[in-house]
Each structure stands twice: as C-alpha cells, then as structure tokens.
Amino acid sequence: xxxxxxxxxxxxxxxxxxxxxxxxxxxxxxxxxxxxxxxxxxxxxxxxxxxxxxxxxxxxxxxxxxxxxxxxxxxxxxxxxxxxxxxxxxxxxxxxxxxxxxxxxxxxxxxxxxxxxxxxxxxxxxxxxxxxxxxxxxxxxxxxxxxxxxxxxxxxxxxxxxxxxxxxxxxxxxxxxxxxxxxxxxxxxxxxxxxxxxxxxxxxxxxxxxxxxxxxxxxxxxxxxxxxxxxxxxxxxxxxxxxxxxxxxxxxxxxxxxxxxxxxxxxxxxxxxxxxxxxxxxxxxxxxxxxxxxxxxxxxxxxxxxxxxxxxxxxxxxxxxxxxxxxxxxxxxxxxxxxxxxxxxxxxxxxxxxxxxxxxxxxxxxxxxxxxxxxxxxxxxxxxxxxxxxxxxxxxxxxxxxxxxxxxxxxxxxxxxxxxxxxxxxxxxx
Numbered sequence: 001x002x003x004x005x006x007x008x009x010x011x012x013x014x015x016x017x018x019x020x021x022x023x024x025x026x027x028x029x030x031x032x033x034x035x036x037x038x039x040x041x042x043x044x045x046x047x048x049x050x051x052x053x054x055x056x057x058x059x060x061x062x063x064x065x066x067x068x069x070x071x072x073x074x075x076x077x078x079x080x081x082x083x084x085x086x087x088x089x090x091x092x093x094x095x096x097x098x099x100x101x102x103x104x105x106x107x108x109x110x111x112x113x114x115x116x117x118x119x120x121x122x123x124x125x126x127x128x129x130x131x132x133x134x135x136x137x138x139x140x141x142x143x144x145x146x147x148x149x150x151x152x153x154x155x156x157x158x159x160x161x162x163x164x165x166x167x168x169x170x171x172x173x174x175x176x177x178x179x180x181x182x183x184x185x186x187x188x189x190x191x192x193x194x195x196x197x198x199x200x201x202x203x204x205x206x207x208x209x210x211x212x213x214x215x216x217x218x219x220x221x222x223x224x225x226x227x228x229x230x231x232x233x234x235x236x237x238x239x240x241x242x243x244x245x246x247x248x249x250x251x252x253x254x255x256x257x258x259x260x261x262x263x264x265x266x267x268x269x270x271x272x273x274x275x276x277x278x279x280x281x282x283x284x285x286x287x288x289x290x291x292x293x294x295x296x297x298x299x300x301x302x303x304x305x306x307x308x309x310x311x312x313x314x315x316x317x318x319x320x321x322x323x324x325x326x327x328x329x330x331x332x333x334x335x336x337x338x339x340x341x342x343x344x345x346x347x348x349x350x351x352x353x354x355x356x357x358x359x360x361x362x363x364x365x366x367x368x369x370x371x372x373x374x375x376x377x378x379x380x381x382x383x384x385x386x387x388x389x390x391x392x393x394x395x396x397x398x399x400x401x402x403x404x405x406x407x408x409x410x411x412x413x414x415x416x417x418x419x420x421x422x423x424x425x426x427x428x429x430x
C-alpha cells in the first residue's frame with residue numbers, strides 16, 4: 001500500500017474517533033454525554049477523574065486529527081506522543097465506564113467508533129513506520145532496534161514496571177480486596193499505611209534481620225566466594241574440580257530441602273545438639289537466644305557457591321601473561337592481587353554486590369521453610385512480614401503493598417550507594 005493511501009486511511013480512522021466523540025448514533029449517547037454524566041453524578045472523586053480522562057482523551061484525539069494534515073518537522077514526534085496518550089486514556093476510560101455502567105450511562109456506538117477508529121489508526125501508524133518507504137541506514141537501524149526491543153519492553157512493563165507502580169498506588173489507599181472498580185472500593189488515605197508500618201515493632205525486627213542478611217551476603221558471601229575462586233584459579237590447592245563441585249553443590253539443591261534439612265539439624269533433638277552435648281554434657285540448644293545465627297550460617301553456606309562461579313569465570317578472562325610478567329618483575333602475590341586482579345574485577349564486584357543486596361531483601365523461601373518466622377516472629381524478614389499481612393489471617397493489602405514499596409526503596413538506596421562507591425573506586429584507578 002502506498003504512503004498516500006496509508007495517510008488517507010489514518011485520517012479516516014481519526015474521523016471515526018471524532019464521530020464517536022461528537023455524534024449520537026442510532027439514538028445512543030456519545031462519549032461527551034458519558035463525560036458529562038461522570039462530572040455531574042456526584043459519586044465522588046473517582047467519577048470526576050473519569051470525566052477528566054474522557055475530556056483529555058477527546059483533546060488528544062482532536063489534536064492528533066488536526067496534526068495529521070500538518071507537514072512541519074516537529075509534527076511526527078508530536079503525533080507519536082499524542083497517539084500513545086490518546087490510546088492510554090481511551091483504554092482506561094473504556095474499562096472504567098464498562099465497570100461503572102448503569103441506567104444513566106450509555107456509550108454503545110459512540111464509544112465503539114472511538115475504540116475501533118483509534119485501534120485502526122495505531123495499526124496503520126505502526127505499519128507505515130516499521131515497514132513503509134525508503135529509509136536511511138540510521139533510520140533502518142533505529143526501526144529494526146525498536147522492532148526487536150519493543151516486545152521485551154512491553155513484557156517488562158507488564159510484569160515489572162506496571163505492578164510496581166500499581167503497588168505504590170494501592171499502598172496509598174484502603175483497598176481491602178475484591179473488585180478494584182466497585183463503588184467505594186478505593187479510598188485515598190495518603191501516608192496512613194506508612195505511618196502504621198513504621199509504628200509496628202515487627203517491622204523493625206524484620207528490617208534488622210534483613211540488614212543482617214545483607215551484611216552476611218555482601219561481606220561474607222562475596223569475599224569468601226572471591227577467596228575460594230582465587231585459590232582454585234591460581235592453583236594454590238590440588239583437587240580444583242572436586243572443591244569447585246562441592247562448594248557449588250548447595251546452589252543446585254532445592255531451597256525447601258535445605259530448609260527442612262537444617263530445621264532438623266538445629267532442632268532441640270537434632271545433630272547440632274548431639275554434637276555439642278558430646279563436647280559439653282550440660283549444653284542445651286534453644287532457638288530463642290540467637291535465632292538468626294543458624295539462618296545466617298545456612299545463607300552463607302548455600303549461596304557462596306554462586307559467587308565462586310562468577311568470580312572464577314571472570315578470573316579466567318584475565319590474561320595470565322600479565323600476572324606472569326608481574327611475578328617475573330618481582331611482584332608478590334598480594335601486589336598481583338591488589339594492582340592487577342582487583343582493578344580488573346571492580347565491575348564484577350559491583351554487579352555481585354547488587355545481586356547480593358537484591359537477593360537478601362527478597363529472601364523468603366529458606367526462612368519460611370526453616371523457621372516460619374519463629375520463634376515468636378524473631379526471624380521475620382520483610383518479605384515474610386509482607387506475606388503474613390497479605391495472605392495470613394485478615395488480609396491487609398495496603399500494608400502488604402506498603403512493605404513491598406519500602407523494600408524496593410531500600411534496595412534502590414543500597415544499590416545507589418554501591419554504584420557511587422564503584423565510581424569513586426574507578427576514578428582512583430584512573
């Protein structure tokens with residue numbers, strides 16, 4: 001299809017959108033009457049918001065129709081922005097109006113003209129943008145890039161970005177389950193849930209335990225994983241394959257199996273108690289004294305192998321001739337490590353620290369199986385605290401979303417600190 005015909009088809013689709021907004025068809029109300037109803041219904045702020053969205057969708061679509069006749073350089077980019085805005089607003093208003101339909105709201109033909117016209121315009125625009133006309137090499141590369149990246153971006157937005165934003169919004173409401181769009185289901189409460197969380201003692205217990213896990217992960221797993229990788233890579237011990245397999249083995253065992261195993265091991269009648277009573281007959285083990293120590297030990301043992309593999313893979317990338325040349329020139333093992341290996345692996349340390357921090361803050365399965373948060377919730381972590389609020393007893397979804405938002409915020413702050421330290425370290429290297 002020629003570019004001229006595509007433009008004409010796009011204008012026809014936009015005309016259908018304007019018809020859907022303005023002209024009553026077959027004695028049915030158009031989009032304007034729906035907007036007027038929501039403005040005057042007196043049913044609360046959410047109704048007024050829908051009326052504002054309908055009006056904004058009309059403004060964006062009308063501007064899009066007017067710009068379709070323009071030939072200025074800035075018009076194509078503006079048209080793309082207006083197309084996205086109009087599509088998002090229209091889809092939202094369509095879903096909302098469908099949910100709030102009653103005897104006073106009629107949108108049948110007018111709304112469907114708008115939806116089908118806008119959908120047709122978007123399809124035609126995508127077709128003409130990605131597949132039409134002669135293009136420069138740079139334009140071809142850019143469009144090929146978007147054709148390959150767009151599905152992944154949409155998928156990431158659907159499963160990561162949108163749920164995160166939606167979770168933040170729910171943390172500011174009193175949502176208690178059920179349909180989101182039922183009348184009175186949502187009420188904005190501001191920071192009330194955050195105040196409630198920060199006044200709960202169990203939140204601080206969970207936060208403290210999470211920071212202990214972060215410390216063990218960053219200052220335990222990473223240094224130990226690097227040390228073991230360095231020893232094995234440099235051939236300082238024999239049996240490299242055996243030690244590598246044994247250290248990495250916990251990473252391939254199910255977390256549930258490990259949790260049950262160590263729950264039995266550290267129980268009152270488990271192997272740990274038997275061993276300690278063999279050394280000291282009057283020894284009595286209780287999880288109540290230091291309940292997080294067994295959990296931290298298991299976390300250190302279980303995940304060190306992951307960083308062992310990461311560091312071994314990157315140590316093998318360093319040219320051995322550089323280290324041999326440094327050794328011949330009289331450099332000690334420590335000098336080779338400090339002046340050659342550490343600078344080469346600075347980026348790997350940052351990535352590993354980010355993985356350790358994010359993994360520590362979302363740790364759930366091992367603790368859930370091993371302790372269940374007990375005894376007396378002393379081994380609570382933020383993820384388990386959030387799980388209890390959402391799915392145990394009377395569900396408190398706003399509190400659960402508040403906790404998840406705090407978890408993401410803490411993770412971003414810690415990752416930002418790690419990145420800033422990496423930049424300072426890199427600047428000193430230069």
